[in-house]
Amino acid sequence: MKRRRQGRGEYGFTLVELLVVISIIVLLMALLLPALQRARKQAQATICQGRLRQLGMLAATYLHDENGFDVWHVLTSKHEERPELGLCPSAPKPLPSTPDPSGRDRTGRGERGGGTFHAFYYSRVDSSAPYGSYGYNGWTQHYEGIEPIPSWSASNVRGAGNVPVFFDAANLIVSPHDDDRPPKTEGYDNTCPMSLICLNRHHEGINMTFMDWSVRKVGLKELWTLKWHREYNTAGPWTKAGGVLAEDWPAWMRKFKDY
Secondary structure, three states: OOOOOEEEOOOOOHHHHHHHHHHHHHHHHHHHHHHHHHHHHHHHHHHHHHHHHHHHHHHHHHHHHHEEEEEHHHHHHHHHHOOOHOOOOOOOOEEEOOOOOOOEEEEEOOOOOOOOOOEEEEEOOOOOOEEOOOOEEHHHHHHOOOOOOOOOOOOOOOOOHHOOEEEOOOOOOEEOOOOOOOOOOOOOOOOOHHHHHOOOOOOOOEEEEEEEEEEEEEOOOHHHOOOOOOOOOOOOOOOOOOOOOHHOOOOOHHOOOOO
16 A cells, blocks of 8 residues: 655555544544643633732722722722733623714623623723723722712721622622622623623632632622622522522523532
8 A cells, every 4th residue: 555655765654544643633632622721711710810819909008998998099090000900811802892873982782891701991991901801899989978878988897808899890890789680691781780790701700809808719609698788688589598599590500509
């Protein structure tokens, strides 16, 4: 089957041999690609937690008890100084712009929101960092002269390790309620505040900075058990303690861990 090359003492590969080599290469690629993808996602999640940890350290530095939280300043102004600080590596860019009948340039689905793997636009489009993929707990924001009753006014509170501050999100400000329903389909749908962060960005969860400035991954169903504001019911209708059943969750979330 082999033919000796004219003028040389070398043999070429037969067609069968070439097919065998190609098959082995294809098989190796099929085995290695999923592992490489998992490694890449794990690396992105690690970088994400590092950035959220830096945001927490900055918030701790700029926090003044008498004025409440200054998290908006930390997340926007520091993001302008270091654009990568406000972006999760898994959601580094916004959705492509699409035409709008009114003549205004809108983003993605006709709004400025982001998604599971897309950043969202800030309202200040002239900013040097016009978009981001981390949001903050609106119940930690200080309003000059007006203090919403359930809001946190200081960080030195009991259970600070269960109070969210910064996290993966599809919008800048998120103020969840204990009766918020989960999104019916996977991905941001803007039906309620919790849908802005119920994003399967890091394998059934998102990364989060808490009020004690610790950082960890939070399961999507766990979002309803966190202490978002001082009057938030952590045993609400979407928790195990509140009696939620497996079939109550949307189909895309039923396999996720319960809390």
